[in-house]
Amino acid sequence: MQKDQSMKLISRRKAIGGLLTTGAILSAGLFATPSAFASSHVRLDQPTVTKFKATIKTSQIALKHVKVSGKTSKVAPKNYTLKTNTQASLLSAQDAQATFSAYPVKTTSDPTLGKIVTGDDGSSFWFAETGANRIGKITTQGAITEYLLPISGYNPTSIANGPGDTFWFPYVSDSTSFIGRMIGASGQVTLYQLPISISSETAITRGPNDTLWFVNGNNQIGSVTADGTIKTYTLDGVRWTQDIAQGPDGALWFTYTGNTTPQSGVARFTTDGSLTFYPVTDAGMAQITTGRDNDLWFAVFEDELGSEQKNVGRITTSGTLTRYYMPQLKDNSYPYSIAYLGNGTFAFGTVQEGAKGSSHEYVGIITPAGDVQAFDTPNADQVFFMTYAGWANEIWFTSTSYSYKGRDKVYKFRLTN
Template sequence: MNEFNERYGTDSVREFTVSDADAGPYSLAEGPDGALWFTLVHRGAVARRDPDDGRVTVHPVGDGPTVITAGPDGALWFTEYRAHRIGRLTPGGAYSSFAPRTPEGGPFGITAGPDGALWFTLSSADRVGRVTVDGEVTEYPAPGAFPSALTTGPDGALWCTLNQGNAVGRLTTDGHGTAYPLPTEGAGPVGIAAGPDGALWFTEIGAGRIGRITVDGAVTEYPLPDPAARPHAVTAGPDGALWFTEWGGGRVGRITADGHVSSYPLSRTDCEPHGITAHDGALWCALETGSLARIEVRP
């Protein structure tokens, strides 16, 4: 029996089919209505899983919906990577979208900012954008190459991974950027989240590591048991630890604030877990093969 089963029990991971295998569940977020919302990147849709009966409702949107987040206006906001737009969907299903100022920018990451606006990355254009809930768009140069995921830090700035710059970037709300290089070459950082310890935590998909950076720029890296795990997304869990997806091995990982790593298998090594979020006291991750996995968290 592995460490996960010893601590949580064999019934603590459940998977729910929410689409066909070609639709591609990718990113998820808890909505203002208490439901779980997720993108179907290959179907051009955003879906809602009802918290009571598990019923899935699918809403067509623009091409390539990728990362999704809850906005300050009671709507869901998401990037449309292939349509090069920022999408907005109300819990009632009303859809609208906004064009960044830079065309063909490849919007990827998105987060609610500290200033009441939504912030997003334009990975292909090396820029970071800001859109108000009324649709007014501003853009700034990213502090490095290929900005990917981003989040609001405890210091009131935006923090993003610079996937091709091998660095983590910090951007103030007035557009001043700073890059912090990573110690490991070819780390390829992707996911990033604010941790419960006042630091930012990120995944190194190219190096098989989880990184931690303080708001002063001090970086620590933690190697995973499987160097080929290809960690992708990361989120703070309800248990005070950070949880992340291992795209390369079909697992969900957990790392404590002091660096203790555990890795727990999902049903298939090729299930392609991508986004992960806390919801209803558990961790949920999107499996690109057509399911959502729920991981129970126990004290």
């Protein structure tokens, strides 16, 4: 895969050896001090849609099973007062088939928006601002509130729903790192310190028994509980990890790149340390999400060797792999994000390859039968992370441009037919 350093969210980091252990907990009470931002409304070009049939290839893939061991320990607190600010600014684009509404995030010149998740209240979405040391919240009406996190020089890399209206995030710097927990209703923040740095590629998800699990972007997987218990594992043969999700079988599934050929694949990890690799050939792995009763879907950014591999994949818990190839996607746009919409239907979003630029980026809808509808995003804005709203035909996603400042937005995409 071509590795361009200007693509921060898909850059790769060198593996960090050794096991993570625990450090200290930081507990922070957060109090809002809102300041208002002016709203504006601008009409965008109407989105276009491309309909086609994806080429489907299905196979049974070989697996490698190993057992890994981890270390467990606990940790203790300091208090901070945090600040918030609010803003609301709406752009919209609509045709007979779909609507895009865009909400710019503009409190800094380059907030670099990350993962987005649906709030427990059903009327808000929460997202990481990976370049601005903030957690953001947006309501279904487009009102944005940002929470400035307590330590300068740190940034959240991802975000996940936890139990009881909490949101968890990896919190990284060039030196020490944390796993953070934020209570949505009160704004209280707790930080669980890790003794060594984790990568800016770290992803996190909610796992079994309300424990939060993360892959650190390198060769480690770890868990953290609300009482401060952290457990980490080093994954032999893994060069870096991309994304993680709890599967329909209760195990943790993550995308990875390894040290041997085939270099990429999907791995299954259980809480007792059982690890199974499912190698996927000709693939640069991106995000993964749980599907129906027995499957997970993932985005393939491109082939590790650089050939074009515009596809998404489906893997069952028994190891059956199905690839959906979509060469109809134009220019340098590649699948990167994915979300489950229900009834077997999935959404995917594209980003550009490297920093080459693209005049087409898409939000696409795909079925297991390979039927695809791909909608051009306004201004060819990239689709880095997406979440299903929880009601029919609506997706929210974050978009960041590394070429043009001021193009960081939260989007609402809604099918209207």
